[in-house]
Amino acid sequence: MNSKNVANMVTRLAKRFELDEETHPETILRQQVGSLRYLIHKKYNERSIDNENWEELVEVAVANSLDLQVELIQQLHCIDEEAASKYAEIYAIPEERLPYNFSPYVKSDSSSQAETETNEIACDIQDKFNTEFYSLTMPFENIHWICSWEGVHEFLGIVSKSTVVGVDIEWPPFGTLAKATVLQIATHDKIFLLDIFSLREDKSCSVINSQQLIGDLFGNRHILKLGYGLKEDLHVLSRSLPGIGDVSKSIVNWIDIKNLWSNIETKYPSFLPPAVLNDGDTCSQETHKGLSGLVKLLLGLPLDKKEQFSDWQKRPLRTSQFIYAGKLSYDLNMHSYTQYF
Numbered sequence: 001m002n003s004k005n006v007a008n009m010v011t012r013l014a015k016r017f018e019l020d021e022e023t024h025p026e027t028i029l030r031q032q033v034g035s036l037r038y039l040i041h042k043k044y045n046e047r048s049i050d051n052e053n054w055e056e057l058v059e060v061a062v063a064n065s066l067d068l069q070v071e072l073i074q075q076l077h078c079i080d081e082e083a084a085s086k087y088a089e090i091y092a093i094p095e096e097r098l099p100y101n102f103s104p105y106v107k108s109d110s111s112s113q114a115e116t117e118t119n120e121i122a123c124d125i126q127d128k129f130n131t132e133f134y135s136l137t138m139p140f141e142n143i144h145w146i147c148s149w150e151g152v153h154e155f156l157g158i159v160s161k162s163t164v165v166g167v168d169i170e171w172p173p174f175g176t177l178a179k180a181t182v183l184q185i186a187t188h189d190k191i192f193l194l195d196i197f198s199l200r201e202d203k204s205c206s207v208i209n210s211q212q213l214i215g216d217l218f219g220n221r222h223i224l225k226l227g228y229g230l231k232e233d234l235h236v237l238s239r240s241l242p243g244i245g246d247v248s249k250s251i252v253n254w255i256d257i258k259n260l261w262s263n264i265e266t267k268y269p270s271f272l273p274p275a276v277l278n279d280g281d282t283c284s285q286e287t288h289k290g291l292s293g294l295v296k297l298l299l300g301l302p303l304d305k306k307e308q309f310s311d312w313q314k315r316p317l318r319t320s321q322f323i324y325a326g327k328l329s330y331d332l333n334m335h336s337y338t339q340y341f
Contacts, residue, residue, distance in 0.1 A: 056311040133304035147195035149204040162187045164224045168328040169233040170312040180240040181312040184329035191326045207243030218251040225254040
């Protein structure tokens, strides 16, 4: 049995017996290093994280751990000397912990000019990308942020009059037992973003309030709940508020768009939109996999997922995070379902 298998076994046992992280620090550090390397991979290999998200997530990933800060410098030293030098200075890494051939990066006049030109090109590319991704169809002023239990009770009164709602959940990209931070609920004319992160820290947070939220929303047989990968979302939500149990077992009247679409592709291919059928050999199956691919199939343009891998615990959320959350709960779940099903 190798070290990876041992680490995985420790993680499973820790989850099963609800052990504190202090009981297996080496395993936790190993997981954190893996998360940090994945973040670097998404930034430099996939290029799917913009600079703003990168700065936020690096701060979360390394926290106050010298070991993780050193790991960050070592990884960046091979691919981005300027960034490595920057973070070595920010975190005041002791010289003896730096890579053996490390030297501070000195920016030349020519590199400054090149950076300016690169930034201009990046802005042009971003403007182009903004027109190539699906845009939120709901007016921004119809997005409502709810961060108090009084607001939750008002929300439940409004949503109880709905017959169909779109559901989505966001949580931090790091951690094996991450808790939900935002619960998105969309009706036909409004989007509600429930700040689960703040609600569970609120002094009014109680088992009664939490159970009422789950019962009145997910236990309401008169409201059809739509989501993409809904079961996974509900498993995360289940550990995010006190006393609510396994929400995936108590939810009634729901449809997982992911499973529904998979069944349609397999059993009823004639139901696919004409654009898919006419692509023929020029369209690979990979294009139609995943959330972004489904948005492209149903709504014409792919989903810009750069905010999916962002810091959903930081307050206030950025405008781009509000818009991303609204796209998922309203346009994918509500609009696509009512249009095609």
